[in-house]
Amino acid sequence: MEPEKEFSPQESLDLIRTMISKTKDSFADNTFYFLFWGWLVFGCCIASYVLKVWVHYPNHFYIWWLMPLGGIVSWIYGSSQAKKERVKSFVDEALDYVWLAVAMAFMVLVLVNVVGGQNWQTAFTYYILLYAISTFITGSLIRFKPLVIGGLINFLLAVVSVRFGYDNQLLIGAVAILISYIIPGHLLRGRLQKNKYKHA
Numbered sequence: 001m002e003p004e005k006e007f008s009p010q011e012s013l014d015l016i017r018t019m020i021s022k023t024k025d026s027f028a029d030n031t032f033y034f035l036f037w038g039w040l041v042f043g044c045c046i047a048s049y050v051l052k053v054w055v056h057y058p059n060h061f062y063i064w065w066l067m068p069l070g071g072i073v074s075w076i077y078g079s080s081q082a083k084k085e086r087v088k089s090f091v092d093e094a095l096d097y098v099w100l101a102v103a104m105a106f107m108v109l110v111l112v113n114v115v116g117g118q119n120w121q122t123a124f125t126y127y128i129l130l131y132a133i134s135t136f137i138t139g140s141l142i143r144f145k146p147l148v149i150g151g152l153i154n155f156l157l158a159v160v161s162v163r164f165g166y167d168n169q170l171l172i173g174a175v176a177i178l179i180s181y182i183i184p185g186h187l188l189r190g191r192l193q194k195n196k197y198k199h200a
Contacts, residue, residue, distance in 0.1 A: 031189040032077060033099075038181030040070050045174035053167050091141050102134040124169040128158040128176045135180040146187050150180035 044063050051060035109126055132154035139147025154176050161172045 030081070031185045031192070033074065034181045034185030035189070036074065036077075037070065038177050038185055040066060041177045042174050042182060045170045045177070049167065049170040049174075052170075095138060095141060098134060098137050102130055105130055121166050122162065122169075124166075124173040124176075125158050125161045128154050128161055128173060131176050131180045132158060135184065139184070144184070144188060146184040147180070150184050154180050 044066055047063045048060050051057040051063065106127070109123065109130075113120055113123055132151045134151075135147045135154065136151025139145065139149075139151060157172055157176045157179075161169050164172065
């Protein structure tokens with residue numbers, strides 16, 4: 001048996017940087033979730049605001065039934081992606097657990113609001129807080145500043161949103177998802193396409 005190779009401090013740093021770079025690229029290849037959920041939630045926020053405030057439609061909240069449909073679409077996409085074999089790094093697995101925890105937290109908050117008599121007045125404060133936590137951690141792990149910045153801004157938006165009623169929280173939620181999901185998602189996808197073009 002050959003003795004294990006000992007890495008110098010510089011080689012260890014280079015290896016870590018390479019792993020982070022590969023994780024960033026593989027995560028960029030999965031920006032479907034950021035862009036799909038980003039645009040879906042953004043659209044629902046705006047549509048719900050228009051239906052409630054401008055149209056005065058009493059059942060404006062029906063638009064949010066698109067969320068379970070979005071979950072089905074994500075599950076189908078995720079199942080198809082899982083069939084493509086790819087070695088996962090520690091960072092990849094950490095990100096999987098982060099987003100699984102966030103998804104469960106969203107479901108718990110919805111159940112809490114429903115069981116609590118549909119008290120949605122401060123719901124978006126907590127949703128925005130979850131956007132902040134998930135994108136800040138993800139951006140930090142893959143060293144992608146737009147996600148980190150989006151997460152930090154969402155922490156501030158979560159605090160600001162408490163000062164407003166549900167109607168305006170819908171608009172703040174739209175801004176939050178635009179900053180933390182949609183813009184970083186498009187930038188991350190652009191980075192991947194640029195890298196593919198370089199290596200073509």
